[in-house]
Amino acid sequence: MTGPEAPGPPAPLQRGAEGVRYDGMGEPPRCAMTVDVEDYFHVEAFARVVRREDWDRYPLRVEESTRRLLDLLDRHAVKATFFVLGWIARKAPRLVAEIRRRGHELGCHSFWHRLVYTLSPEELRSDLREATRTIEDAGQVKLRGHRAPSFSVTEKSLWALEVLAEEGYEYDSSVFPIRHDVYGIPAFPRFPVRLEVGGGARSIVEFPASTVRLLGANLPGPGGGYLRILPLRYSLWALRRIVETEERPAAVYVHPWELDPGQPRLRGPLASRLRHYTGLSRAEGRLERLLSAFPFAPMGEVLLTAHIEAHPPSGRSPAAGTEASAPSRPGTGS
Numbered sequence: 001m002t003g004p005e006a007p008g009p010p011a012p013l014q015r016g017a018e019g020v021r022y023d024g025m026g027e028p029p030r031c032a033m034t035v036d037v038e039d040y041f042h043v044e045a046f047a048r049v050v051r052r053e054d055w056d057r058y059p060l061r062v063e064e065s066t067r068r069l070l071d072l073l074d075r076h077a078v079k080a081t082f083f084v085l086g087w088i089a090r091k092a093p094r095l096v097a098e099i100r101r102r103g104h105e106l107g108c109h110s111f112w113h114r115l116v117y118t119l120s121p122e123e124l125r126s127d128l129r130e131a132t133r134t135i136e137d138a139g140q141v142k143l144r145g146h147r148a149p150s151f152s153v154t155e156k157s158l159w160a161l162e163v164l165a166e167e168g169y170e171y172d173s174s175v176f177p178i179r180h181d182v183y184g185i186p187a188f189p190r191f192p193v194r195l196e197v198g199g200g201a202r203s204i205v206e207f208p209a210s211t212v213r214l215l216g217a218n219l220p221g222p223g224g225g226y227l228r229i230l231p232l233r234y235s236l237w238a239l240r241r242i243v244e245t246e247e248r249p250a251a252v253y254v255h256p257w258e259l260d261p262g263q264p265r266l267r268g269p270l271a272s273r274l275r276h277y278t279g280l281s282r283a284e285g286r287l288e289r290l291l292s293a294f295p296f297a298p299m300g301e302v303l304l305t306a307h308i309e310a311h312p313p314s315g316r317s318p319a320a321g322t323e324a325s326a327p328s329r330p331g332t333g334s
């Protein structure tokens with residue numbers, strides 16, 4: 001995937017040869033189940049104590065924990081989207097092939113798990129190309145979707161959406177519309193939107209991480225640490241509110257290491273350890289509860305039937321602070 005095949009306006013996302021557009025009305029909204037395939041030593045919480053050049057020295061546990069997750073999804077007959085770290089695809093290509101063989105969608109989670117807003121557009125592009133090539137080789141499929149490490153597409157790095165569109169990605173799921181110390185664009189639309197990039201030459205769909213609106217603020221929906229640390233009834237309430245009350249699609253995210261309570265304990269700041277280790281032993285049970293309570297599907301498939309708005313809506317300027325319709329053009333020669 002090194003760029004668009006033909007110039008001209010971007011085609012709508014299509015399913016195979018049938019060309020089913022994803023703005024079909026009338027179908028009930030569904031939840032996207034997404035998995036960020038990385039291991040316990042890749043996470044941002046420990047990025048200061050684990051150097052990338054040392055990754056090879058940590059015992060790899062992601063194959064076993066991902067298979068556990070695959071078995072869990074099988075038990076519920078749910079297919080998901082697996083955003084794979086390129087480094088994992090290089091290290092464990094058979095795992096990537098197995099995810100695909102078992103009927104799931106493959107996506108990209110970068111190669112080196114670096115925060116997008118710490119990279120230049122050129123650095124992002126080269127990381128993305130290496131990851132895309134490695135994952136596509138291992139999975140023998142063209143990737144359509146991307147999730148940045150730690151939801152690091154923020155106001156500072158909205159330009160990344162243009163790079164992603166140029167590299168052939170059809171959708172991204174890297175914006176978290178909340179306030180947080182590492183990520184977040186609180187004013188960003190809460191549901192899938194189509195954004196024009198490069199002055200309208202291309203477009204890409206952003207499927208933001210799910211939030212619930214309460215007392216004028218966005219609260220995080222279920223996923224990652226929020227699913228493990230907050231009460232289960234909160235996660236169930238949040239999903240019900242999005243899917244049943246608001247009748248919009250939701251997205252849930254998990255990591256294989258969250259189903260691996262036996263992982264080696266890393267030293268690090270107390271806050272990082274709390275964020276990473278709290279609730280590991282209950283994550284699997286909680287995921288089971290969500291899987292049996294809601295209709296889940298891969299993100300690419302949820303988008304095929306979701307109603308997608310343009311952002312900004314025609315004739316209106318973008319929401320204050322997002323400027324999402326026209327990310328500044330990165331200085332990227334081609």
Ligand SMILES: [Zn+2]
Nearest residue numbers: 036038149150
């Ligand atoms: Zn990650």
